[in-house]
Amino acid sequence: MYPPWRGVFYPEKLAQRRELEYLSRRLRTVEINGSFYALQRPSSYQAWYAQTPDDFVFAVKGSRFITHMKRLRAPDTLLANFFASGVLALGDKLGPVLWQLPPTFQYDPDTLAAFFDQLPRDTEAAAKLAGQHDERLEGRAWTTTDANRPLRYALEVRHASFQRDDFPELLAEHDIALVTADSAGTWPYFEQPTSRTVYLRLHGDAELYTSGYTDAALQAWAEKINNWRAAEHDVFVYFDNDVKVRAPADAMALTHLTSAAAG
Numbered sequence: 001m002y003p004p005w006r007g008v009f010y011p012e013k014l015a016q017r018r019e020l021e022y023l024s025r026r027l028r029t030v031e032i033n034g035s036f037y038a039l040q041r042p043s044s045y046q047a048w049y050a051q052t053p054d055d056f057v058f059a060v061k062g063s064r065f066i067t068h069m070k071r072l073r074a075p076d077t078l079l080a081n082f083f084a085s086g087v088l089a090l091g092d093k094l095g096p097v098l099w100q101l102p103p104t105f106q107y108d109p110d111t112l113a114a115f116f117d118q119l120p121r122d123t124e125a126a127a128k129l130a131g132q133h134d135e136r137l138e139g140r141a142w143t144t145t146d147a148n149r150p151l152r153y154a155l156e157v158r159h160a161s162f163q164r165d166d167f168p169e170l171l172a173e174h175d176i177a178l179v180t181a182d183s184a185g186t187w188p189y190f191e192q193p194t195s196r197t198v199y200l201r202l203h204g205d206a207e208l209y210t211s212g213y214t215d216a217a218l219q220a221w222a223e224k225i226n227n228w229r230a231a232e233h234d235v236f237v238y239f240d241n242d243v244k245v246r247a248p249a250d251a252m253a254l255t256h257l258t259s260a261a262a263g
Helices: 016-024 042-050 064-069 076-084 087-093 109-118 123-130 166-173 215-230 247-262
Strands: 029-032 057-061 094-100 153-156 180-182 197-202 234-239
Touching (some): 016 029, 029 234, 042 087, 057 087, 064 076, 076 087, 087 094, 087 123, 094 197, 109 166, 153 197, 197 215, 234 247
Parallel strands (some): 029 057, 057 094, 094 153, 180 197, 197 234
8 A cells, every 4th residue: 555656556536445456457466565564464364365366466574573673583483473463364375475684684594594494384384383373363363274285485685694605505405485686786686596486576776666667677577587487487576666656567567578478
């Protein structure tokens, strides 16, 4: 819900409660950012599921309490609370879970490996973990899954110390996607896949969060995406350059380019 999008992307008279419905008919996926700032409620995830087409996919951003405050030194209870907040109510529309580390978090392979080992790898394991939530989720927890599906994870890093050969190797060992973050040179840049999942966050190639992508830049990304697809990777792409309402237009343009190339 970005107020500047109204009248530019969203029609001016569109009811705010219908914005996700409108977006989901023009794009194939969205990244839920509110879950980063606070635990959401099962009723919200249920509503998001109901408002979107059958083939729509949600990426869910992991809690900053885990990544920024506890700095991945998170007991199982924190992960239990995150999954009990309603994530599993997305059912077959649940895509990757994104963990974004703060810029001050330096490369620490032991802490990373220990965190990765705590992550549930399918929805049944996540539902079991969710059942271990603490009193903060009493009366508002979602601890079931309608089917057992694999869970996918991605990691975005923002400290230069991660630019080393053994970091991608560590992620590959744990089947965690290494986020390709286009950030106008602000944060480390990686392209090598470390999982079947490839996860791109395009924050702006010239100015962070602000600049749009030229036709040539989008074409270059489309070629990379189609190469990853040809290598049988599942590619998820999210635009975070929303300050000047460029994100939805760029996302629709890139969708058109990749769809046209795919035939």
